Amino acid sequence: MAFIPFELERWQSRWEHRVKFNLSESGVDPLSTAELLALDNRDAGQMLDIGLGYAQGNGSDELRDGIARLYEGATRENVMVTTGSAEANFLVCWALLKPGDEVAILMPTYMQTWGLAQNLGATIKEIPLLPENGWEPDPVDVRRAIGPKTKLVIITNPNNPTGHVLSAVALTLLTDCAREHGAWVLADEVYQGAELNGQTTPTMWGSYEKILVSGSLSKAYGLPGLRIGWVTGDRQFVEGLWARNDYVAICPTTSGDYLAQIAINRRDEILVRTRGILNTNYAIVEDWLRNNNLLGWTPAEAGAICLTSYEGGPEPAELAEALRRDYEMLIVPGHQFGLGRYIRIGIGNPTAELQKALQVLEVGLKSLLK
Ligand SMILES: Cc1ncc(COP(=O)(O)O)c(C=O)c1O
Incomplete structure (x- = not known):
């Protein structure tokens, strides 16, 4: 049987350090070594x-x-x-x-x-x-x-x-x-x-x-x-x-x-930090989704992720590739989870970075989903 590659990790491994706006992550903004050491004095x-x-x-x-x-x-x-x-x-x-x-x-x-x-x-x-x-x-x-x-x-x-x-x-x-x-x-x-x-x-x-x-x-x-x-x-x-x-x-x-x-x-301290990031950023992402009305979504309960759906427009693989190529933006397309017209947006970035990335994503989606 032919080898089945792990498409999501191929996509992220190849591109996540090569784009300007990375919304493909599912975890929160990582701690530095110094921050971790400081937590324990x-x-x-x-x-x-x-x-x-x-x-x-x-x-x-x-x-x-x-x-x-x-x-x-x-x-x-x-x-x-x-x-x-x-x-x-x-x-x-x-x-x-x-x-x-x-x-x-x-x-x-x-x-x-x-x-x-x-x-x-x-x-x-x-x-x-x-x-x-x-x-x-x-x-x-x-x-x-x-x-x-x-x-x-x-x-x-x-x-x-x-x-x-x-x-x-x-x-x-x-x-x-x-x-x-x-x-x-x-x-x-x-x-x-x-x-x-x-x-x-x-x-x-x-x-x-x-x-x-x-x-x-x-x-x-x-x-x-x-x-x-x-x-x-x-x-x-x-x-x-x-x-x-x-x-x-x-x-x-x-x-x-x-x-x-x-x-x-x-x-305990680390989880408080994580939940602080998630709650601040999730509210921003939901506002963004409500205001531009480009994507549907069901509220997430956990993870630094928001799964969104769309109608019409290109297939998810094509949409993701166009966002990467033309907007230097990485999201995860639905087919990499066994889904159809969905994209997963990572919400764990530093807040200002997330806001900037959402602006760019909005421009991209308005153009690609018309
Ligand atoms: C459900 C799930 N399991 C496992 C992993 C692998 O993560 P790691 O090897 O970094 O623990 C991931 C990474 O995204 C994941 O989403």
Whole structure:
């Protein structure tokens, strides 16, 4: 089978540092190293003493203890530190999937596991999430997608690109169906902590013995450049992921592990910062949407993202390319999430930058959607 590229990451990797206006991000304006150190009253000079040897392969004990504290009843043995949640999701799929397996996945989604599962020979069973249902799954679709051949059920909660937080009823149904068929559940909770209303989305950890939670410092913590993520799961399973990591990243970076310990310890302050940015900027984006009436949208509950829809005009790929080429503007087109005429706008930039970018986007859309 031909390799399925991860279109969204190809698009962002290629262009995000080459455009003037980047509205493709889904996290908040990142912290600097100095800001992070200051949160913990650390002297920046201490960073200079960090040895640049190999770090502990599955993450330092201190970091894994800190992450484990986020999951009731978990200990460091339940935690494997990875290179972002991208590697966490990769290791889980690699460990579980073989040709012929089925994977049930809520759509739209961040398409990493959608493409990866197919590249590993598995078949995807999509569970549609529709705006008219408030982005909640229909129980009939859930039961149809999860069956005896299902090896893995993948849930991204809060969701990217909709920003929706799934109801407890939907999550229970998904785990009940997984349990009935003995399937594993991968809960990608990378947006946990980036809720606009300040109410942290409950983790799925502890709801089922075959739950694997992936998380990272990239979104709610505003630290994507540290490339620190993790899997929290069954001890033996997590030990097996570590063995696979020997073939991939070997270990986290020593400076990344050090700074990640600070971020986890200072989680509360960091999340206050994140939610401040989100609430200020989301209000600006909603005003902009209301005033120019170019795009439809359903309000997001989490993530530095606003999913918008449009009618007529070019296909999303063409629209995004024209915005990039003619306006030096990067947005994420709907087809990169398995959607049609939608674009995802990142709202996490510094406010003044966001306002300028929205002005440019408005000019571009007025011209391209006429
Ligand atoms: C749902 C989801 N999972 C995982 C990732 C990967 O992020 P990272 O590897 O930086 O943790 C992203 C990035 O956008 C995402 O949106």
